[in-house]
Amino acid sequence: MKKVRINAKAAKELAHYAPWVYRSDIVSGMEYEPGELVEVVDEKDRFVAIGYINPASTIAVRVLSFKNVPINRAFFKTRILRAAARRVDIPSDACRLIHTEADFLPGLVVDRYADYLSVQFTTAGMLRFYETILDILVEVLEPAGMIVRAEEYAGKKEGFESFVREIGSVPDRVVIEENGVRFYVDLRSSQKTGFYLDQRRNRKIVTDYIKQRDCVLDCFSNTGGFGLYAKVKKNARVRCVDISEEVIALAKQNFDLNEATGEFVVANVFDYLRELRASKERFDMIILDPPSFAKSRSKKSAAMKGFKDITVNAMKLVRSEGLIALFSCSHHVGMEDLKKIALQSAKDNGKMVEVLEHLYQDIDHPYVLGNPYSLYLEGLLLKVIDL
Numbered sequence: 001m002k003k004v005r006i007n008a009k010a011a012k013e014l015a016h017y018a019p020w021v022y023r024s025d026i027v028s029g030m031e032y033e034p035g036e037l038v039e040v041v042d043e044k045d046r047f048v049a050i051g052y053i054n055p056a057s058t059i060a061v062r063v064l065s066f067k068n069v070p071i072n073r074a075f076f077k078t079r080i081l082r083a084a085a086r087r088v089d090i091p092s093d094a095c096r097l098i099h100t101e102a103d104f105l106p107g108l109v110v111d112r113y114a115d116y117l118s119v120q121f122t123t124a125g126m127l128r129f130y131e132t133i134l135d136i137l138v139e140v141l142e143p144a145g146m147i148v149r150a151e152e153y154a155g156k157k158e159g160f161e162s163f164v165r166e167i168g169s170v171p172d173r174v175v176i177e178e179n180g181v182r183f184y185v186d187l188r189s190s191q192k193t194g195f196y197l198d199q200r201r202n203r204k205i206v207t208d209y210i211k212q213r214d215c216v217l218d219c220f221s222n223t224g225g226f227g228l229y230a231k232v233k234k235n236a237r238v239r240c241v242d243i244s245e246e247v248i249a250l251a252k253q254n255f256d257l258n259e260a261t262g263e264f265v266v267a268n269v270f271d272y273l274r275e276l277r278a279s280k281e282r283f284d285m286i287i288l289d290p291p292s293f294a295k296s297r298s299k300k301s302a303a304m305k306g307f308k309d310i311t312v313n314a315m316k317l318v319r320s321e322g323l324i325a326l327f328s329c330s331h332h333v334g335m336e337d338l339k340k341i342a343l344q345s346a347k348d349n350g351k352m353v354e355v356l357e358h359l360y361q362d363i364d365h366p367y368v369l370g371n372p373y374s375l376y377l378e379g380l381l382l383k384v385i386d387l
């Protein structure tokens, strides 16, 4: 196996379990094949980690192990079995089984939806183990079918051709059950790998605060996750709003699947909240779960403005002592940023806010220390109170 030498700064970071080596921290040459296995050594030639390298990527090396072990079928099988074992208590037949670096399998995402798997390869290095990984998944998990993809956005960065393959037979819709609520999931859909599994725990926590027959506005609803919990668990009066016709159509079908009724609006939430201000309608709870506004640090200030806009308007639309669940799924806008946005928005409205809950991604999307990027979904459940 070839060696790759890194500078002292990077060696120190890896000693604290940083999962990556940036190209700029490599002090040896860059004559490697995309995805080739490498031994990472420090400037004194001491072993640091084993990983795979892609000279084309800013993140040049992704660590597979901090121990000097053979990277073979047994290695991957142990990792996959461990990842699956960590998820046995999840109250659903759908969960993320492998969450890339956070499960020490960089470049691999595997979601289980009942009897089916959605598998994503995002790096040239992990694609080198394509056959091995699929073989292990079949052996260990015995899926009825799999959708396997390598997305275009990743292929452009890593230099591979994108693809979507079906292995076995996967129905157009799979029914999953989460905390007693049923959802259709379209595994072929382009949003995430089909369903926002990371919000499972938050859907439950937030719903526990809703009272019978409360009015709930689920903004950026996608296929109705939060809203449907509110309806099924608390018989709330629910309206789901999303910009995508496709997901709103599926949200309606999800309500039908649970013999529940709701209202559905295809709209841009930024505009829709403004329109509602002119009406007399007011809500007991508003959920704000927007897409990632800040994919990079440079987008942070625009993202903060976007958050402020929806939060200020949502505060005008909740009843006295009403609740707002505010989420950021961007690592660059974290908990402290959300608190700043909430406080500023409250001030602008002449109100105060109380934090009822700090919210995070569910445990099938692990947050491992040493890898700060593995924490990416944070939220606040807020009560808006009068001064």
Ligand SMILES: C[S@@+](CC[C@H](N)C(=O)[O-])C[C@H]1O[C@@H](n2cnc3c(N)ncnc32)[C@H](O)[C@@H]1O
Pocket (backbone or CB within 6 Å): 195, 196, 199, 220, 221, 222, 223, 224, 225, 226, 241, 242, 243, 244, 247, 267, 268, 269, 270, 289, 290, 291, 292, 329
């Ligand atoms: C993070 S997802 C929400 C997940 C959802 N809360 C759930 O539990 O399944 C964000 C959603 O926002 C929608 N979206 C993006 N921009 C929007 C906009 N300006 N107005 C309304 N919806 C938007 C996307 O279509 C996507 O469904």
